[in-house]
Amino acid sequence: MPAFFVYMKHTTYILYSPGIDRYYIGYTSSFSDRLSFHNDGARNKIWTKRGIPWEVYLTVEGLEKSMARKLELHLKKMKSRNYLKELKQNPKKLEELLLKLS
DSSP, X not given: OOOOOOOXXXXXXXXXXXXXXXXXXXXXXXXXXXXXXXXXXXXXXXXXXXXXXXXXXEEEEEEOHHHHHHHHHHHHHHOOXXXXXXXXXXXXXXXXXXXXXX
16 A cells, blocks of 8 residues: 655744734644634633734745744744844745745
8 A cells, every 4th residue: 555645734823912012933734723722711721821812923834844843943033023023024034034944
């Protein structure tokens, strides 16, 4: 029997909470489910519960899991709102970053 693999595409995402003025960076294979979780006070037991409601700030979709994780770690390491704003305002910078990380 031939073996085959199903590659799930992943999304690296940045959420913003106006209530606590904070960003949250993560990655997932099911962004809509993950966003729902972050905004569900009954299910969410992690620190993001404090920021409900979370808004989608930026998503990068269609990534292999390893690339989604690399991007997540890079964004967290930068610890800069200005850097996140720059990536959102300048899609070319985001493209260059993805090339650099690949």
